[in-house]
Amino acid sequence: MINLTINGESITAPEGATILEVARMAGIEIPTLCHHPDLSNVGACRMCVVSVQGARALQTACTTPAADGMVVDTMSEDAVETRKFVLEMLLTDHPNECMTCEVNGDCELQDLVYDYGVKWPEHNGQRHQWEINPDPNPFIFIDRNKCILCSRCIRACNEIQNRDVWNFAYRGFQTKLVAGADQFMLDAGCESCGQCVAYCPVGALYDKMSIGLGRVNQITKVRTTCSYCGVGCNFDLNVRDGRIIRVTSAADAPVNGMALCVKGRYGYDYVHHPDRLTRPLVRAKWLGREAVEERIAAGEWAIFDEAKQRLTHRRPPNDAQTPIPNTQYPNTQYPNTQDLNTQLPPDTFIATDWDTALDVVANKFAETKKKFGGDAFALLASAKCTNEENFIFNKFTRQMLATHSIDHCARL
Amino acid sequence: MTNSIRDIAEEARCIFIIGSNTTEQHPVIGAKIRRAKRHRGAKLIVADPRRIDIADYADLHLQHKPGTDIALLNGLMHVILREGWQDDEFIRERTEGFEELKPVVAKYTPEVVSEITGVPAEDIELAARMMAENRPGALLYAMGITQHTVGVPNVMSCANLQMLLGNMGVPGGGVNPLRGQNNVQGACDMGGLPNVYPGYQKVTDRAAREKFEQAWGVSLSDQVGLTVTEMLDAAERGDVRCLYIIGENPMTSDPDLNHVRYSLQNTEFIVLQELFFSETAQFADVIFPAASFAEKDGTVTNTERRIQRVRKAVDPPGEAMPDHWIIVQLAKRMLALGATTPDPDAPFADWEYQSWRDILEEINALTPIYAGVTAQRLDAGEALHWPVFGPDHPGAPILHVGKFTRGKGRFVASDHTSPAELPDEDYPLMLTTGRVLYHWHGGEMTHRAQGLEAMYPEALVEIHPKDARKAGVADGDLIKVASRRGEIVAKAQVTDRVEPGLIFGTFHFAESAANFLTNPALDPQAKIPEYKVCAVRVEKAGSSLDERAISE
Ligand code: SF4
Ligand code: SF4
Ligand code: FES
Numbered sequence: 001m002i003n004l005t006i007n008g009e010s011i012t013a014p015e016g017a018t019i020l021e022v023a024r025m026a027g028i029e030i031p032t033l034c035h036h037p038d039l040s041n042v043g044a045c046r047m048c049v050v051s052v053q054g055a056r057a058l059q060t061a062c063t064t065p066a067a068d069g070m071v072v073d074t075m076s077e078d079a080v081e082t083r084k085f086v087l088e089m090l091l092t093d094h095p096n097e098c099m100t101c102e103v104n105g106d107c108e109l110q111d112l113v114y115d116y117g118v119k120w121p122e123h124n125g126q127r128h129q130w131e132i133n134p135d136p137n138p139f140i141f142i143d144r145n146k147c148i149l150c151s152r153c154i155r156a157c158n159e160i161q162n163r164d165v166w167n168f169a170y171r172g173f174q175t176k177l178v179a180g181a182d183q184f185m186l187d188a189g190c191e192s193c194g195q196c197v198a199y200c201p202v203g204a205l206y207d208k209m210s211i212g213l214g215r216v217n218q219i220t221k222v223r224t225t226c227s228y229c230g231v232g233c234n235f236d237l238n239v240r241d242g243r244i245i246r247v248t249s250a251a252d253a254p255v256n257g258m259a260l261c262v263k264g265r266y267g268y269d270y271v272h273h274p275d276r277l278t279r280p281l282v283r284a285k286w287l288g289r290e291a292v293e294e295r296i297a298a299g300e301w302a303i304f305d306e307a308k309q310r311l312t313h314r315r316p317p318n319d320a321q322t323p324i325p326n327t328q329y330p331n332t333q334y335p336n337t338q339d340l341n342t343q344l345p346p347d348t349f350i351a352t353d354w355d356t357a358l359d360v361v362a363n364k365f366a367e368t369k370k371k372f373g374g375d376a377f378a379l380l381a382s383a384k385c386t387n388e389e390n391f392i393f394n395k396f397t398r399q400m401l402a403t404h405s406i407d408h409c410a411r412l
Numbered sequence: 413m414t415n416s417i418r419d420i421a422e423e424a425r426c427i428f429i430i431g432s433n434t435t436e437q438h439p440v441i442g443a444k445i446r447r448a449k450r451h452r453g454a455k456l457i458v459a460d461p462r463r464i465d466i467a468d469y470a471d472l473h474l475q476h477k478p479g480t481d482i483a484l485l486n487g488l489m490h491v492i493l494r495e496g497w498q499d500d501e502f503i504r505e506r507t508e509g510f511e512e513l514k515p516v517v518a519k520y521t522p523e524v525v526s527e528i529t530g531v532p533a534e535d536i537e538l539a540a541r542m543m544a545e546n547r548p549g550a551l552l553y554a555m556g557i558t559q560h561t562v563g564v565p566n567v568m569s570c571a572n573l574q575m576l577l578g579n580m581g582v583p584g585g586g587v588n589p590l591r592g593q594n595n596v597q598g599a600c601d602m603g604g605l606p607n608v609y610p611g612y613q614k615v616t617d618r619a620a621r622e623k624f625e626q627a628w629g630v631s632l633s634d635q636v637g638l639t640v641t642e643m644l645d646a647a648e649r650g651d652v653r654c655l656y657i658i659g660e661n662p663m664t665s666d667p668d669l670n671h672v673r674y675s676l677q678n679t680e681f682i683v684l685q686e687l688f689f690s691e692t693a694q695f696a697d698v699i700f701p702a703a704s705f706a707e708k709d710g711t712v713t714n715t716e717r718r719i720q721r722v723r724k725a726v727d728p729p730g731e732a733m734p735d736h737w738i739i740v741q742l743a744k745r746m747l748a749l750g751a752t753t754p755d756p757d758a759p760f761a762d763w764e765y766q767s768w769r770d771i772l773e774e775i776n777a778l779t780p781i782y783a784g785v786t787a788q789r790l791d792a793g794e795a796l797h798w799p800v801f802g803p804d805h806p807g808a809p810i811l812h813v814g815k816f817t818r819g820k821g822r823f824v825a826s827d828h829t830s831p832a833e834l835p836d837e838d839y840p841l842m843l844t845t846g847r848v849l850y851h852w853h854g855g856e857m858t859h860r861a862q863g864l865e866a867m868y869p870e871a872l873v874e875i876h877p878k879d880a881r882k883a884g885v886a887d888g889d890l891i892k893v894a895s896r897r898g899e900i901v902a903k904a905q906v907t908d909r910v911e912p913g914l915i916f917g918t919f920h921f922a923e924s925a926a927n928f929l930t931n932p933a934l935d936p937q938a939k940i941p942e943y944k945v946c947a948v949r950v951e952k953a954g955s956s957l958d959e960r961a962i963s964e
Contacts, residue, residue: 231441233440260440387710392740409640
């Protein structure tokens with residue numbers, strides 16, 4: 001253990017920690033941009049500079065180890081002026097677009113510029129004019145004009161995902177964040193996990209599927225567990241007006257931290273797909289022709305167009321360049337295409353109501369159980385349902401239907 | 413898994429992956445393993461018939477033939493014993509059956525094993541040394557181990573190796589099956605199995621039966637029920653009349669789909685709860701529209717036995733309802749019809765659940781390993797890995813610490829047995845199956861996620877350049893793949909990811925699902941079909957230009 005003083009407060013800290021870590025443990029805030037607690041420190045942005053007594057120059061708190069007897073001032077005039085200068089320099093080559101930026105309100109640069117009262121510099125000098133959204137990756141949006149060259153994306157890809165896709169190329173004002181040898185991301189080995197987006201402090205990298213759909217003050221976040229594989233990643237569903245518009249990493253997710261894979265981060269849009277089933281369906285033969293005709297005539301039931309469902313299942317792949325359109329939600333209109341008077345095959349699916357459909361099943365089950373006993377039933381539980389659902393399904397099998405013939409597709 | 417993802421990622425000095433395409437199937441675990449290898453210097457050994465992505469990061473890739481896992485594992489143990497690298501203290505104090513293991517393993521010299529597996533003898537020596545010199549080591553496996561007629565002996569051989577090395581019950585060690593679907597673990601834990609009640613309490617065990625009889629107020633059978641494959645056979649015979657399926661799609665995920673189709677057609681009454689009109693839906697009589705994970709509350713259990721929350725974020729579309737609501741409605745109607753008359757005094761006879769929390773309370777009361785998994789503890793953010801035996805029990809991120817759950821760990825030696833169907837003159841190639849990064853199982857969800865579908869829009873079959881040349885097939889050509897059970901047409905991807913003689917297909921695309929080809933031969937104990945090996949032949953079905961015509 002070592003003892004040091006930060007802003008006049010004496011602090012005991014473990015050996016080997018940086019000034020930044022010690023300060024944060026003690027609840028003292030030091031601003032940062034290139035630092036992220038999950039990633040290695042590079043000391044690139046100089047936002048975190050602090051004065052250390054006896055040192056000749058300001059020290060970057062994120063890379064300087066705390067030492068016994070150190071006296072640190074995080075808000076010295078020098079440090080504050082330097083931070084303002086750093087921010088001003090960043091703004092000289094940054095678009096003044098917060099009004100329309102996706103990350104407005106959720107941007108580390110914007111917050112610091114606000115905190116330090118830096119004005120957007122009007123000047124006629126050079127600002128970059130990189131092409132916006134130049135990469136065909138269907139998930140990751142790039143706007144290099146907003147890039148502050150902090151290298152967090154580079155380190156996230158190297159240290160978390162271990163794909164080494166990103167790096168800096170060229171020098172000086174020409175310095176550019178590139179994938180591979182200035183290639184498209186997918187050609188440089190990207191697997192579209194989106195870790196780089198999650199770690200970007202500004203709006204330079206963003207999720208393509210979410211462009212224009214809502215910013216942080218317009219959404220609510222709901223923490224949940226992924227519906228795909230068994231790793232059990234947690235993340236936040238970003239919801240606006242009853243629609244999931246984005247998935248964002250949750251730093252405190254116990255299993256995965258900020259990391260997600262392409263399915264977890266970008267595979268959520270099936271939830272709002274127009275193919276979703278929205279009404280109970282029963283084959284006409286279990287309802288009786290008369291009832292079907294009557295209730296359809298009354299506008300209560302409808303014929304379900306099975307053929308159409310099967311066709312919409314597979315769509316031609318999207319042109320990856322165009323942003324993915326929103327699917328209209330939800331499609332509750334069932335087409336009533338067949339002429340009832342000419343034919344109603346007994347196998348036609350009828351979109352009915354819950355009471356009818358549940359009664360059909362309950363009656364059939366009760367009758368079968370009475371005649372043939374529990375051996376006439378077999379049930380398949382779901383590896384996609386919750387524990388509670390599986391539990392009562394198991395209870396239904398054993399208590400209601402008097403059989404143990406329940407299984408699921410775990411073996412498959 | 414016997415261990416947690418975190419301790420493996422942070423503490424294992426050697427990671428041995430066998431039969432798991434980790435970076436594509438469990439990508440976040442895969443990324444953590446890549447990180448352990450590259451940034452922490454852990455050793456990584458990958459045994460897989462294909463040059464999968466994670467193999468490119470490995471210190472050593474053992475490219476063994478499909479269906480030769482036991483021989484490979486025995487070979488590793490042979491070298492360890494020959495060199496005296498086994499953990500004698502662990503074996504003496506914590507295990508039994510070691511003496512019976514020795515003579516079996518003795519037969520599997522690296523040379524013999526090399527003959528069976530195709531792995532060079534020196535690589536087997538090297539792998540054994542790496543494992544011995546870098547302890548603790550974790551073993552990870554997935555369906556590449558279980559989907560064989562020798563699935564159970566495969567798993568036991570994995571356990572043998574880890575016990576021999578003393579890699580059990582320690583952080584960074586363990587035998588770690590990676591579970592496929594997000595709540596496979598929970599579905600098993602909650603009694604979605606024909607032989608056990610929730611919490612693996614056997615239906616044949618009298619005490620367990622009486623406990624549930626008292627709880628639910630009915631008398632229960634002591635006969636084990638049917639497994640999924642047996643169900644389909646019984647349905648075909650007409651013995652099973654009603655099939656009730658929640659959120660599963662046997663019409664893409666089961667082996668030998670032509671047989672599945674016939675069974676489903678023969679079933680009098682099929683009830684299905686689904687999000688979409690799946691391939692199985694075509695055979696249903698009643699379909700209930702269900703809610704997706706984003707539309708309901710509850711808990712799920714991950715591959716490391718950790719229970720976590722799912723939370724409702726949006727309303728289900730139209731009239732769709734959560735599965736639990738649907739089941740409760742049916743149960744109440746059945747009660748009203750007098751289909752069952754449980755003793756009203758039994759504590760859990762009724763179906764009056766107000767929310768998922770009420771169901772969880774019943775789980776707590778009847779499932780010892782979930783006894784302490786309460787809504788309060790989950791909401792407080794506690795990390796709960798079952799078994800959690802009570803409200804004050806902390807759970808167990810690592811199993812078998814100090815002592816095996818069953819007392820002593822048992823070595824059960826197995827001999828190599830060939831897969832049920834091997835290539836022959838008529839069907840000269842071997843087919844193995846799996847999944848890819850961008851799709852999920854039958855694809856019900858991922859084909860409707862537009863970005864994922866754009867990344868991987870069609871079925872591909874991997875074939876080695878040598879075999880492709882023999883069949884006159886070029887990259888991108890359509891090929892017909894036929895087995896004794898059926899045939900599919902898919903696009904050929906000519907690649908050396910597979911060895912000559914081996915081709916690889918997926919079941920993500922209904923119209924060309926590899927499961928029209930796979931062999932339904934089962935492991936006699938686990939009843940898992942042999943997806944990983946069957947014999948096929950290929951022929952060209954058209955050049956890439958004709959593709960449009962076929963897919964229309
Ligand atoms: S999406 Fe993942 S793999 Fe692709 S560049 Fe970003 S971090 Fe790397
Ligand atoms: S894209 Fe974002 S994370 Fe990457 S260097 Fe630029 S600002 Fe930093
Ligand atoms: S945060 Fe310390 S230099 Fe960037």
